[in-house]
Amino acid sequence: MRTSRLVLVITLIAILVIAAALATFLRQPGPREVRIKVTEFSYQVDSGQPIITLKVGEEIRVVLENVGKHDHEFLLVRDKDVAIQTVREELAKGTPDEALDRLKSNMAVMGIRYEVEPGSLTIFRLRFTTPGTFYFVCLETEPRGVPHAELGEVGQIVVEG
Ligand SMILES: [Cu+2]
Numbered sequence: 001m002r003t004s005r006l007v008l009v010i011t012l013i014a015i016l017v018i019a020a021a022l023a024t025f026l027r028q029p030g031p032r033e034v035r036i037k038v039t040e041f042s043y044q045v046d047s048g049q050p051i052i053t054l055k056v057g058e059e060i061r062v063v064l065e066n067v068g069k070h071d072h073e074f075l076l077v078r079d080k081d082v083a084i085q086t087v088r089e090e091l092a093k094g095t096p097d098e099a100l101d102r103l104k105s106n107m108a109v110m111g112i113r114y115e116v117e118p119g120s121l122t123i124f125r126l127r128f129t130t131p132g133t134f135y136f137v138c139l140e141t142e143p144r145g146v147p148h149a150e151l152g153e154v155g156q157i158v159v160e161g
Helices: 002-026 080-092 097-107
Strands: 032-039 042-045 051-055 059-066 072-077 113-116 121-127 132-137 154-160
Touching (some): 032 072, 042 154, 080 132
Parallel strands (some): 051 154
Antiparallel strands (some): 059 121, 072 132, 132 154
């Protein structure tokens, strides 16, 4: 009786040790997660300044959360002022929304443009192959008819070589 209990305990310990070793073996380190909260009219990265710093080749997982009341987006550009100015000019010309949408998608560096509705999350991954400074902007215009980036919805990405 005592021996069988000992065998049972040893067996259980062996199973636990094997399970722990297997869990360690299977655990792959995932990409670093960066959380961005967006509202009218700003981005907050990991509860701080809207700046993301990463290394060339490093992959990050971005969780973009819209805690505001309007649609927002994450549009990656090289020059934020040119992006704002371009949308301003199109608005002045009365360019329809669909055409403005296409224009914004064409402006996006590496085609990176993600929209996020109020109360929603948009999750995506980012990786850069060259160092430099980029900007993420929101060029949505509701409700004031002004690109949100002009009201402060701008963030910076620094890619270190
Ligand atoms: Cu916005």
